[in-house]
Structures are given as C-alpha cells and as structure tokens.
Amino acid sequence: MKSKVTLKDHMHFMGELDGHEIPIDADEQFGGQDKGPKPKGLTLTSLAGCTAMDVISILRKMRVEPDDFSVEAEADVSDEHPMVFTKIKLIYRLTGKDLPRDKVEKAVQLSQERYCGVSAMLQKATPLAYEIIIT
Numbered sequence: 001m002k003s004k005v006t007l008k009d010h011m012h013f014m015g016e017l018d019g020h021e022i023p024i025d026a027d028e029q030f031g032g033q034d035k036g037p038k039p040k041g042l043t044l045t046s047l048a049g050c051t052a053m054d055v056i057s058i059l060r061k062m063r064v065e066p067d068d069f070s071v072e073a074e075a076d077v078s079d080e081h082p083m084v085f086t087k088i089k090l091i092y093r094l095t096g097k098d099l100p101r102d103k104v105e106k107a108v109q110l111s112q113e114r115y116c117g118v119s120a121m122l123q124k125a126t127p128l129a130y131e132i133i134i135t
Contacts, residue, residue: 012036043122044073044088050118051090054111055104062103068095075126088122090130099134108132 005013011026012035023036032038037045052071059066072091077083092108108130112119122128 008035009033040077040083040085043085044075047088047116047118047122048073048090051108051111051116054115055092055107058107058110058115059103062107064100064103064107066094066096066099069093085122085126088126088128090128092130092132094132094134096134101132101134104132104134 001018003015003017005015005024008014008023010033011031012033013024015022015024022042024039024042025034025036026032026038028034048071052069055071056069070093072093074089074091075085076087078086092104094104112128112130119128
C-alpha cells in the first residue's frame with residue numbers, strides 16, 4: 001500500500017491512493033480554504049468504512065440483508081497539541097424487517113475484535129466504543 005499527497009495551493013493537497021484522488025485541506029484558521037476534508041476526519045471515515053465493509057459482508061454470509069445500513073464515527077479530540085483522538089464511538093444503524101439483533105451484534109463483534117485493521121490500530125491509541133441501532 002502506498003499513498004502520496006501533493007501541494008496544490010495554500011494548505012490544499014491532492015492525495016493519491018491506488019489511482020484515486022482525494023482532496024484534503026486544513027482548517028481555515030490554519031490557511032485552509034475548505035477544498036477537501038481534513039486528514040484527521042479521513043481517519044474516522046477510514047474506520048467507519050473498514051468496519052462497515054466487514055459487518056455487511058458478515059451479515060450477508062449469515063443471510064441477513066438490511067434495507068439500509070450505515071456506520072457513523074464520532075471522536076473527541078484533545079485540546080492540546082498533538083491534538084489526538086481521546087475517545088471514538090461507532091454507531092451502526094440498520095433498518096429492515098425482523099433483523100436478528102444477535103446476528104448483527106455478532107457481526108459487529110467480529111469486525112471489532114478480529115477483522116477491522118483500522119479498528120485494531122486505533123484501539124491501541126484510544127478507547128473505542130460502539131452502539132447498534134436497529135429500526
């Protein structure tokens with residue numbers, strides 16, 4: 001795996017990963033111009049994406065197909081530099097008729113404890129909690 005970022009202007013960079021471009025920028029207070037997400041936020045998106053892919057794959061193997069599925073990632077950040085995550089919470093939202101909670105919980109648990117590499121890395125640095133909401 002290899003990634004590269006190239007300065008475009010001010011604090012706007014263009015990231016490249018596996019042939020895909022990802023614009024990134026800093027906060028306006030640090031010279032950013034809102035031309036892309038901030039790097040720390042992309043870490044949360046990577047976490048949500050990693051575990052979401054695990055969970056939906058596991059659920060499909062269990063023959064469980066939600067009508068709608070999303071994962072939100074929220075983080076508290078320290079006030080002092082380096083400004084790091086102090087706590088992360090994942091919220092798994094599923095909608096569907098008769099979704100078996102036990103299978104959803106098992107899929108989330110497997111993702112968090114065995115499969116999601118992003119979760120495994122971040123859990124070494126900060127507490128990570130989750131909530132499952134089924135409607």
